[in-house]
Amino acid sequence: MPELLCQSPFHPICSQKREGPQCPPVGYLNLLNSTPDPGWLSIHEQPGTLQKEGTNSYLCTLWPRPCDHRLGFPNMNALSLRQLNKTYSGGVTALHDVDLEVTPGDFFGLLGPNGAGKTTIIGIVASLVRATSGSVKIFGHDIVTEPWEAKSNLGLVPQEFNFNQFETVSQIVLNQAGYYGIDRRTAHERAEYYLRELDLWGKRNASSRSLSGGMKRRLMIARALVHEPRLLILDEPTAGVDIELRRSMWDFLRQMNERGTTIILTTHYLEEAESLCRNIGIIDGGRIIENTDMRSLLAKLKSQSFVLDISSAVGDLPNITDFYVVPIDEQTIEVEVRGDQTLSDLFKQLNAAGVEVTSMKNKANRLEELFVRMLGDRDNPPAKAV
Amino acid sequence: MAALYPAYPKQTLIALRTLVWKETHRYLRIWVQTLVPPAITMTLYFIIFGSLIGSRVGVMDGYSFMEFIAPGIIMMSVITNSYTNVVSSFFGAKFQRHVEELLVSPTPNYVILAGYVAGGVGRGLFTGLIVTIIASFFADLEIHNIPVTISVVFLTAVLFSLGGFINGVFAKKFDDIAIVPTFILTPLTYLGGVFYSISMLPDFWQGLSMANPILYMVNAFRYGILGSSDIPIMTAYTLVIGFIIAGTALSLHLLKRGTGLRS
Ligand SMILES: Nc1ncnc2c1ncn2[C@@H]1O[C@H](COP(=O)(O)OP(=O)(O)OP(=O)(O)O)[C@@H](O)[C@H]1O
Numbered sequence: 005m006p007e008l009l010c011q012s013p014f015h016p017i018c019s020q021k022r023e024g025p026q027c028p029p030v031g032y033l034n035l036l037n038s039t040p041d042p043g044w045l046s047i048h049e050q051p052g053t054l055q056k057e058g059t060n061s062y063l064c065t066l067w068p069r070p071c072d073h074r075l076g077f078p079n080m081n082a083l084s085l086r087q088l089n090k091t092y093s094g095g096v097t098a099l100h101d102v103d104l105e106v107t108p109g110d111f112f113g114l115l116g117p118n119g120a121g122k123t124t125i126i127g128i129v130a131s132l133v134r135a136t137s138g139s140v141k142i143f144g145h146d147i148v149t150e151p152w153e154a155k156s157n158l159g160l161v162p163q164e165f166n167f168n169q170f171e172t173v174s175q176i177v178l179n180q181a182g183y184y185g186i187d188r189r190t191a192h193e194r195a196e197y198y199l200r201e202l203d204l205w206g207k208r209n210a211s212s213r214s215l216s217g218g219m220k221r222r223l224m225i226a227r228a229l230v231h232e233p234r235l236l237i238l239d240e241p242t243a244g245v246d247i248e249l250r251r252s253m254w255d256f257l258r259q260m261n262e263r264g265t266t267i268i269l270t271t272h273y274l275e276e277a278e279s280l281c282r283n284i285g286i287i288d289g290g291r292i293i294e295n296t297d298m299r300s301l302l303a304k305l306k307s308q309s310f311v312l313d314i315s316s317a318v319g320d321l322p323n324i325t326d327f328y329v330v331p332i333d334e335q336t337i338e339v340e341v342r343g344d345q346t347l348s349d350l351f352k353q354l355n356a357a358g359v360e361v362t363s364m365k366n367k368a369n370r371l372e373e374l375f376v377r378m379l380g381d382r383d384n385p386p387a388k389a390v
Numbered sequence: 391m392a393a394l395y396p397a398y399p400k401q402t403l404i405a406l407r408t409l410v411w412k413e414t415h416r417y418l419r420i421w422v423q424t425l426v427p428p429a430i431t432m433t434l435y436f437i438i439f440g441s442l443i444g445s446r447v448g449v450m451d452g453y454s455f456m457e458f459i460a461p462g463i464i465m466m467s468v469i470t471n472s473y474t475n476v477v478s479s480f481f482g483a484k485f486q487r488h489v490e491e492l493l494v495s496p497t498p499n500y501v502i503l504a505g506y507v508a509g510g511v512g513r514g515l516f517t518g519l520i521v522t523i524i525a526s527f528f529a530d531l532e533i534h535n536i537p538v539t540i541s542v543v544f545l546t547a548v549l550f551s552l553g554g555f556i557n558g559v560f561a562k563k564f565d566d567i568a569i570v571p572t573f574i575l576t577p578l579t580y581l582g583g584v585f586y587s588i589s590m591l592p593d594f595w596q597g598l599s600m601a602n603p604i605l606y607m608v609n610a611f612r613y614g615i616l617g618s619s620d621i622p623i624m625t626a627y628t629l630v631i632g633f634i635i636a637g638t639a640l641s642l643h644l645l646k647r648g649t650g651l652r653s
């Protein structure tokens with residue numbers, strides 16, 4: 005009998021441990037709070053039993069059964085975009101043949117300058133924008149032909165606030181649960197859970213209009229999670245959010261991701277992308293110009309610039325061989341360190357000259373530097389030989 | 391075309407219930423704007439047209455003027471309120487962008503339509519009831535035919551809720567939600583035999599009045615209450631049901647295309 009061992013009773017997604025004879029592995033199981041959501045088995049018409057195994061684990065036994073294509077399978081991409089094109093009615097072509105795959109469990113960063121087309125992609129995935137051509141699948145479900153299955157797997161935190169100004173925080177979250185067909189009892193449990201998690205429980209009876217900008221952002225996150233989607237897309241969730249809150253949002257998102265939710269995030273804060281994302285897509289002018297993992301991306305950074313505060317006056321500085329040094333002010337220099345060089349080399353030379361370094365910082369964060377260079381290359385293509 | 395039987399019946403019903411409750415809650419929450427004004431306006435109509443002027447008008451179609459206009463005024467409030475409720479609620483949702491909550495969710499289009507229409511019908515009937523209660527202070531209303539009265543008022547509320555929905559889909563700015571009620575709905579209602587029997591009109595104007603769909607609804611309703619009508623009842627039913635079918639088809643088509651909703 006195939007078996008599924010589920011960790012984490014809190015979060016929707018449990019890892020799967022079985023190979024089914026008749027059906028490809030199913031792999032995802034919704035469990036809520038300490039009691040498994042009994043609705044899951046019936047929603048998915050999945051015959052089987054759930055059995056408590058310890059405080060944090062459930063043994064889920066599924067009976068062998070024929071394939072149910074509504075479930076989607078773990079080997080399906082969480083998101084798959086094929087040849088997506090979009091020309092707005094005004095004539096702006098926002099997307100050109102966009103292909104993108106995001107694997108289940110990924111934390112994916114979609115980066116690009118203003119107007120690159122990030123929100124357009126997200127809009128199409130979320131059925132808010134009509135694609136001119138191309139297809140979108142969420143966990144294998146086409147958003148046009150299988151809307152219910154595709155949409156129930158998706159949670160969206162849009163770039164701009166879009167809730168009813170006159171409704172209270174809890175109404176907004178509960179209504180959202182209702183639109184996904186979640187029964188009242190479960191909806192209340194989840195609303196409480198996510199509002200507490202996002203520190204909004206004290207504001208549950210306040211009208212959304214009266215919330216601060218940061219609270220509104222968190223409300224949008226709670227709203228997007230109440231149906232426990234397997235794919236969560238956040239369009240600039242930390243725009244205009246203070247540093248403390250931003251860090252707590254990062255922790256929260258990391259936790260969600262560890263528990264199995266696939267996350268796609270857009271942001272203009274590159275340190276955010278660098279610290280959260282495993283894979284990165286860069287879009288510019290409606291085209292994906294880079295799609296790779298963070299490590300290989302950073303490896304492309306051929307050099308980094310450091311800003312050093314030094315003890316002696318810049319004018320007294322000896323000649324430093326091999327490094328490109330630019331004086332910034334009396335006691336500050338900028339040094340470019342290429343990929344084949346090390347900081348130790350630099351310090352050796354400075355030490356030998358008796359120059360002490362009082363502080364040092366990266367000129368920009370690494371991803372930021374890479375980003376500026378990539379987009380810079382586009383604006384200033386290498387001069388052609390005449 | 392989506393299958394008629396929903397793939398997730400339980401979930402679909404929950405979504406419908408949520409939306410109906412949300413729409414109902416909306417007009418109840420702002421009752422000072424939604425339920426009080428028609429009560430005041432219609433009371434004024436009854437005092438001015440019914441009591442003050444009506445006493446000089448005398449008998450119309452064999453009824454006192456007050457009895458004659460009461461069904462028309464009830465109908466008028468049902469029409470305006472169901473229309474206004476849906477158009478302002480749906481346009482408001484577009485304007486504040488929370489309609490996106492629905493568009494992102496798996497809620498099927500027909501549930502979205504049904505939810506908004508239910509809100510309009512609810513408010514239309516609620517106001518109709520309030521006005522009926524007010525009317526009963528001024529005139530002795532005995533309902534002649536209960537099934538006709540109830541079905542006509544219900545179908546009319548459905549039809550004008552659909553109208554409000556279609557208006558809301560096309561509306562781009564606040565002005566657009568006032569144009570139809572001001573320039574089309576109100577004139578047609580006033581000319582739809584609310585205050586007079588078209589038998590009083592010269593032939594030409596009688597013929598022209600027959601092209602006004604609201605005339606049929608007002609008269610069918612008046613038949614339900616008083617038992618007299620300028621037009622055959624079956625024609626009224628056919629017309630209203632025909633319009634409802636056309637309105638529903640158009641609304642679903644617009645939702646599917648995403649007109650005014652998806653860029
Ligand atoms: N509704 C619309 N109608 C017409 N053009 C649009 C519309 N929405 C976006 N665009 C255009 O499409 C292009 C891509 O916009 P999009 O909002 O997707 O960019 P973005 O990457 O999200 O930018 P940002 O970082 O500023 O949010 C832009 O040129 C924009 O002007």
Ligand SMILES: [Mg+2]
Pocket residue numbers: 122123124163239
């Ligand atoms: Mg954007």
